[in-house]
Amino acid sequence: MKKTGIFYHDVCGKEAYSSLAMGVEAGFKSIEKEGLYSYPNVKWFESQPATEEQIARLHSRKWIEEVKRTQWWRVSLYSVGGMIGATEKVLTGEIDNALVIAGVGGHHAHRDNAWGGCYFSVIGLGIPHARAKSLGKRFAIVDTDTHHADGVRDLFQNDEDVLHICFCDSFSGVYGAEDRLESQTKFCFPHGYSDEEELRNVAREVPARIREFQPEMIYWLMGMDTHLDSYGTAALTEKAYPRLARIVKKAADECCGGKLIVKTCCNAPPHAANYVIPRIVDRLAELGKYPEE
Ligand SMILES: [Zn+2]
Numbered sequence: 001m002k003k004t005g006i007f008y009h010d011v012c013g014k015e016a017y018s019s020l021a022m023g024v025e026a027g028f029k030s031i032e033k034e035g036l037y038s039y040p041n042v043k044w045f046e047s048q049p050a051t052e053e054q055i056a057r058l059h060s061r062k063w064i065e066e067v068k069r070t071q072w073w074r075v076s077l078y079s080v081g082g083m084i085g086a087t088e089k090v091l092t093g094e095i096d097n098a099l100v101i102a103g104v105g106g107h108h109a110h111r112d113n114a115w116g117g118c119y120f121s122v123i124g125l126g127i128p129h130a131r132a133k134s135l136g137k138r139f140a141i142v143d144t145d146t147h148h149a150d151g152v153r154d155l156f157q158n159d160e161d162v163l164h165i166c167f168c169d170s171f172s173g174v175y176g177a178e179d180r181l182e183s184q185t186k187f188c189f190p191h192g193y194s195d196e197e198e199l200r201n202v203a204r205e206v207p208a209r210i211r212e213f214q215p216e217m218i219y220w221l222m223g224m225d226t227h228l229d230s231y232g233t234a235a236l237t238e239k240a241y242p243r244l245a246r247i248v249k250k251a252a253d254e255c256c257g258g259k260l261i262v263k264t265c266c267n268a269p270p271h272a273a274n275y276v277i278p279r280i281v282d283r284l285a286e287l288g289k290y291p292e293e
């Protein structure tokens, strides 16, 4: 069994960007409801707020000041702080893997601007923190959210120590090929439009690239806006997510000692989060409580 940390603060549930992040509090509470904290290898770490210094590693002071004047400042700090805490604890080996439940998105955040319920690069900020603490240098980010991760792609486009595998909806019309900034370490692939097709695409594109790249840790943005009842591809049932987790976790187990951080902001309705979140914890912590469906 693996030691799994859950990173969440009440601010992330109560002050979530709720038009997008619908099931944040429900998702977190479902872990307790399902009794998963009775397993000694599952532990909740209350997310601490990130500091401005930590955020300034990727964002401009001007943008930080701008976000400070919005209602999304506090929830952004706790969301980024959860990611920073998880990054530190996984890389030092205190825990094996983690689930970060954030109240905002992150992958549309650039240095000076952001859109789509994103303010700061939640996953992205884990990386300079790890490097500042000499805990790691080389990371993979797998993004299965519906939308193209334009912010992450932009922030890390010249960083050859970051492998970025982004599944995005090429039909959204927002991004053309020239915006995807693809390279030897930055990839975009289409989503599947059924559970089976999505799983096939991820199994085909992710594990081999991770094996070749040899990251020290994998970050997986488990966007749930691909769920049937959400606003993205609306293609997947809740059963797809624990199955995706198995693919990504196996890659982490084989390539980087199991070091994996899953980030979600539960951007699907509570009924989906209630099903998915406990099962993600189950897969991460190897509890074997829920059989494969
Ligand atoms: Zn999205």
Ligand SMILES: [Zn+2]
Residues within 6 Å of the ligand: 147, 148, 149, 166, 167, 168, 180, 187, 188, 189
């Ligand atoms: Zn993309």
